[in-house]
Amino acid sequence: MKISGAEAVIRCLLEEGVDLVYGYPGGAIMPVYDELYKFKDQLHHVLVRHEQGATHAAQGYARATGKVGIAIATSGPGATNLVTGIADAQIDSTPMVCITGQVGKHLLGSDAFQETDIIGISTPVTKWNYQVTEASEIPEIIAKAFYIAKSGRPGPVLIDITKNAQFDEFEFSYKKCTGIRSYTPVPKLKLDKVAEAAELINKAKKPFIVFGQGIILGQAEEQLKALIEKSGIPAGWTILGLSALPTDHPLNVGMLGMHGNYGPNLLTNECDVLIALGMRFDDRVTGNLATYAKQAKVIHFDIDPAEIDKNVKTEVAVLGDVREALDALLPLIEDNKHEAWHNIFKEKYQIEFDSVIKEELNPTNNKGVSMGEAMEMINKHSKGDAIIVSDVGQHQMFACRYAKFNTTKSNVTSGGLGTMGFALPAAIGAKMGRPDREVVAIIGDGGFQMTIQELGTIFQTKVPVKIVVLNNEFLGMVRQWQELFFDNRYASTEMINPNFVAIAEGYYIKAKKVTKREDLDAAVAEMMASKDAYFLEVMVEKENNVFPMIPTGACVSDIRLS
Amino acid sequence: MENRTFTISVYSENNVGLLNRISGIFLKRHINILSLNVSESEIDNVSRFIIVVETTEKWVKNIVGQIEKQIEVIKAFYHTDEETIYLENALFKIQSNLLFDEKQIQNIIKESQSTIVTVSRDFFVISKSGRRSEIEEVHAKLKPYGIMQFVRSGRISVSKEKMEVSTLLEELKL
Numbered sequence: 001m002k003i004s005g006a007e008a009v010i011r012c013l014l015e016e017g018v019d020l021v022y023g024y025p026g027g028a029i030m031p032v033y034d035e036l037y038k039f040k041d042q043l044h045h046v047l048v049r050h051e052q053g054a055t056h057a058a059q060g061y062a063r064a065t066g067k068v069g070i071a072i073a074t075s076g077p078g079a080t081n082l083v084t085g086i087a088d089a090q091i092d093s094t095p096m097v098c099i100t101g102q103v104g105k106h107l108l109g110s111d112a113f114q115e116t117d118i119i120g121i122s123t124p125v126t127k128w129n130y131q132v133t134e135a136s137e138i139p140e141i142i143a144k145a146f147y148i149a150k151s152g153r154p155g156p157v158l159i160d161i162t163k164n165a166q167f168d169e170f171e172f173s174y175k176k177c178t179g180i181r182s183y184t185p186v187p188k189l190k191l192d193k194v195a196e197a198a199e200l201i202n203k204a205k206k207p208f209i210v211f212g213q214g215i216i217l218g219q220a221e222e223q224l225k226a227l228i229e230k231s232g233i234p235a236g237w238t239i240l241g242l243s244a245l246p247t248d249h250p251l252n253v254g255m256l257g258m259h260g261n262y263g264p265n266l267l268t269n270e271c272d273v274l275i276a277l278g279m280r281f282d283d284r285v286t287g288n289l290a291t292y293a294k295q296a297k298v299i300h301f302d303i304d305p306a307e308i309d310k311n312v313k314t315e316v317a318v319l320g321d322v323r324e325a326l327d328a329l330l331p332l333i334e335d336n337k338h339e340a341w342h343n344i345f346k347e348k349y350q351i352e353f354d355s356v357i358k359e360e361l362n363p364t365n366n367k368g369v370s371m372g373e374a375m376e377m378i379n380k381h382s383k384g385d386a387i388i389v390s391d392v393g394q395h396q397m398f399a400c401r402y403a404k405f406n407t408t409k410s411n412v413t414s415g416g417l418g419t420m421g422f423a424l425p426a427a428i429g430a431k432m433g434r435p436d437r438e439v440v441a442i443i444g445d446g447g448f449q450m451t452i453q454e455l456g457t458i459f460q461t462k463v464p465v466k467i468v469v470l471n472n473e474f475l476g477m478v479r480q481w482q483e484l485f486f487d488n489r490y491a492s493t494e495m496i497n498p499n500f501v502a503i504a505e506g507y508y509i510k511a512k513k514v515t516k517r518e519d520l521d522a523a524v525a526e527m528m529a530s531k532d533a534y535f536l537e538v539m540v541e542k543e544n545n546v547f548p549m550i551p552t553g554a555c556v557s558d559i560r561l562s
Numbered sequence: 563m564e565n566r567t568f569t570i571s572v573y574s575e576n577n578v579g580l581l582n583r584i585s586g587i588f589l590k591r592h593i594n595i596l597s598l599n600v601s602e603s604e605i606d607n608v609s610r611f612i613i614v615v616e617t618t619e620k621w622v623k624n625i626v627g628q629i630e631k632q633i634e635v636i637k638a639f640y641h642t643d644e645e646t647i648y649l650e651n652a653l654f655k656i657q658s659n660l661l662f663d664e665k666q667i668q669n670i671i672k673e674s675q676s677t678i679v680t681v682s683r684d685f686f687v688i689s690k691s692g693r694r695s696e697i698e699e700v701h702a703k704l705k706p707y708g709i710m711q712f713v714r715s716g717r718i719s720v721s722k723e724k725m726e727v728s729t730l731l732e733e734l735k736l
Contacts, residue, residue, distance in 0.1 A: 119579055124586045128633045129579070148633055181731065182575050182636040306627030 005135030006031035006166040009099065010039045012142035015174045018070055020061065020432060022046045022054035026074025027114060029101030031166035046432070046461055049453035051078050053425035055085020056451070059094045060429030063412045064387055064437075066219070068095040068149050069429060075101045076114030079160070080121060084419055086156045087125040091416030092240060093217060095154035097145045098122075104164045105133045118160050127155030135168035139175070147177035152185025153304045154217060187305060189320035191328060196316045197299045198332035200273050206341045207233045208264075208271035210256055210285075213240035213415075214278010214302065214322050221245070221408045223326035224277065230330065232337040234345050236264030238279045240415045243405040247384065253345045257285040259397040259546045262356075262559055263348030268293050269557040270344075276300045278322045281311040282416065291555035301325050355561045356547050361402070367541040369517050371398035371470050374538050377520050378440060378468065379404040381528040386438040386466075387412060387430050391423035391447035394476035397546045399442040410437075421450030427465045428457055438466065438528065445471040445497050452503065458533050459507040466527050467509075467535045469500060472542050480545045504535035511535040563618035567596075568640045569648060569719050570626060572611035573603055573727045575634040584611065584635075587628045593617055597650075599716035605731060608636065614717045637727050641719075648719030652697045653679070654688040654704055655711035661686055664707050674700045685710055 003011070009032050013021065023045060025033040036045045048054045051073040058069025069089075073082050079100040089096045103112040119131050128148045130141050138161070145157040201207055215224050221244050228235045228245075234253040235245060245252050254261030256268070268274065274296040279285070286292040289311055297315040300308055301322050308317040318325050359365075360372030375398050378386070384404035389412040390396040396413055405411060412430050414422040427441035448469050458465060479493040504511035510532060514523045520538065527534040548559045574580055581600065588595055596614040603610035615622065622640045629638040658681060660667055671678065676690040690700050697714060 120582060123579065123583050124590060131578070180633060183633045304631065306624075306631045308627075310624060310627070 001172065002169040003172045004031065004035070004167060004169050005138050005161065006035045008135065008138040008170070008172050009142065009161070009166070010035045010043060011172060012139055012174060013070065014039070014042055015176070016068070016142070016146045018043065018068070020044050020046065021070040021072055022048055022057040022429065023072030024048055024051050024054060024074070024078060026078045026101065028075035028103055028163050029072060029078070031163065032072065032099070032101065032161075045072075046428070046457065048425065049456045050451065051081035052084050052421065053451055053454045053457065055082050055089065055096065055098065056419075056422050056425035057429035057432075057457075058096050059085060059089050059422075060389060060412055060426030061433040062094050062096055062429070063426070064409055064430035065433040066409065067433070068097055068146055071096065071098045073098070073100050074114065075103055075118070076116045078114075079118035080116055082158070083121060083125065086122055086158065088414050088417040088419045088422065089156040090125045090127065092414065093154050093213060094156065095149040096156040097149050098156060098158040100158065100160045101166070102131065102160045102162045105162045106164070108133075108162065118158065122158045125156070126158050129158040129160070131160040131162070132165050133162045135165045136170040138165065139172065143175060143177040144180065147180070148183070186303060186321050187319040189318070189324050189328065193316060193318045194325060194328045195332060197275075197318055198329055200297055200299060200316060201231060201233070201275060202334045204273035206271045207231070207273040207275060207338070208267060209233050209235040209275045209277060210238065210264075210268070210279055211235060211241045211244060211277040212238040212279025215241060215244040216408055218278060218303065218322040220278070220323035220326050223323055223330065225249070226330055227326055227333065230335055231333050232335075232339075232342070233275070234338070234342055236260070238282070238285055238415075239400055239413060240411075241279060242400055243410040244408050246407075247403070247405045251342070254349070255401060257282075258287075258550050259401065259548065261349065261401070262352035262548050262561065263345045265548070265550060265556045265559045266348055267345060269295065269555070271296050274298045276302075277326075278302060280307050283311075286311060287550045287554050287556045287558075291557070352548065352561065363541070367544070369514070369520060369538055369540045370544055371395050371540050372402050373517070374468070374470055374520065374540060375399055375402035375442070377524045378442075380521075381524050382438060382440065386410070386440045387434060389413065389423045389427040389430055389439060389441045391441070391443040392418045392420045393444045393447060394472070394480065394544070394546050395442050395444045395470040398470075420447035423447060424451045424467065425454045425457070427467070428454060428461070428463050431463050431465045440466045440468060443467065443469050444476060445469055445473060445495055445500075446475045448500070455504060455507040455509060459509060462532070464531060464533050466530070467504075467533070468527070469535070469537045470540050471497065471500070471537055472540050472544065473497060474542060476544075477546070479543070483543070483545070485551070500537045501535070509533050509535050511537070513537040513539070515539040563620050565616050565618055567614060567616050567643055568619075568622045569643070569646050569717065570611070570613040570615065570622065570629070570638060570640045571719070571721070571725070572613065572629055572638045573605070573636040574609050574611065575636070576607060576609045577634050580632070580634050583632055584613075584629055587625055588615070591621065591625065593621065593625070597716035599718050601718075603727075605727065608727075608731070612716065612718055637730060639721065639725060641721050645723065646719040646721050648717050649691050650694060650697060650715050650717050651689065651691045652701070652712065652714040654690070654700070654709055655685050656688065656704065656707065656709060658682065658684055658686050660707050667704070667707060670700065670703045674703075676700060
């Protein structure tokens, strides 16, 4: 049967099991939207308020579900507005397929209305991209797009489809992609490397596990837990590894990196074997590489060969699927407790608790609600079962430092790119992907205003997300750096904010503002009990700082507590 | 780590946009490409890039890792000059009368093992293949007589060691 390219796009999405897409229509993608109208019973399209919102919603959906997120936009500005989200998905390895309309093939290169070279623009920030100019290419290319986006180390793919290819008819048939000859998504696991790793781990006196999002993407949460419980090795997480292991697990020693916990950072430079699982030694984790874990033998488990020795020289590299690798490793690991070593982590935690955490969670100053106690209040009511979607800045660090998580895929945040404005649309995607779970967005007053228009999407779709804006009337993280490193010169970081509650209410979203500590508990309780979307603005201490902190370029063991 | 000259060889599918994707990897790292050549390879429908850069071994490893990661790249390698057989090709366009008036030019052609590609009424063209230094030597010798046009190709090279890309492709045959 002959169908149009546009209809083929929809049928391909259905073949891939897609039932939800985010997007924004426009001239060059109208044939696809016409088919979306016809297929609305099978494929739900969410109209966002800006194309960037479509990408972040698709990312939130993908991160919360493990499935591929879809964003659709028109050519020109529609396509360029996707770029931030695509770059975010690339650096955070999020599976996403973006479909953009393009001017007709005969107009390519003519500077036609809304023509832009989105293939050229998106090349450095996509795992793969392709311009379709003939309708008959559509099934094979979309099949490839899904295969590439979700296989191996996941990432974003962009498919640009010229308008003629959407209109033209062809004989449709669909075959899922199962392999590409030039692409090896998962390197073959070498058992001798696993054995070498096991030997190093078994001999270690002070081993330390650091795990990243690879554990979540590789569905190796159970294997990770089994490994640490058998080996007794303390484990620290990167920001994207958070929630792969329950936060209250006794061997979970906290977050690595710039605003991570004191112990795991300090002891990175004291361990004798550092076991990195599905993480990429980002500079925010390592600080100065010249002084990072130099005393340790490093074992690196990763799916991406390009990550091996990229930043940190490894003693043993175990390439392959992390779940398969840990399954092979586990029987070779000897039972151990490493009690004395673990006690050092506990001592360091106590130091951090006494000098930072205690005051953060129960402030004795009269400067207002702290972000830490706001998070603690959310923990109290979520009981660690919510998906927390955080934006970027101080509140993000407080959210990641203090949020409690019982289950995996619960921490959704922009880690690598640090995209302000991520959380509100990402929360929409997370909630639509996991309607069974409570989704709470934690956003600063700065980031909230970068994608505030998505309140319109929340109103129109009635998606019951909970939005918490921690308002310190500053771009807090930049202000903190200005205070610490730029002699308090607060250049363009003070925000004169509008009435956020009135704005939320303008979108018919239930809204409340809390300014006093004594009102926080009841307000969070009311928000969490709400069946509908809810906006809660919490006025927080204006000039609070996130500590501990490893200043940029400093050594992990030079972590500051104040 | 000191800078050295490295020759990067890339075997890839022959697809629109791949050159952009590969050159972007250098751009992102602020590394200048000294020479670039793209042609068919020994395998049907497989292209081969020869890219010459001057950088450290750490960076060239990183770059090759990133290149190889691209979906349409089959395999990428890097080699030092000692590990490859390489040359460039240059064309010199010179006024025809000089071939007869300046006898020394014929000696230059002979001694440098250059060849005359074509001779017409107004000009003749010399082709010289070899190392960069050999081409530069010919250039220096011809320059006093006047060169109407000069062009030099990117480096092409083959490795001294075996590169088993064909067998790799056989294994991957889909």
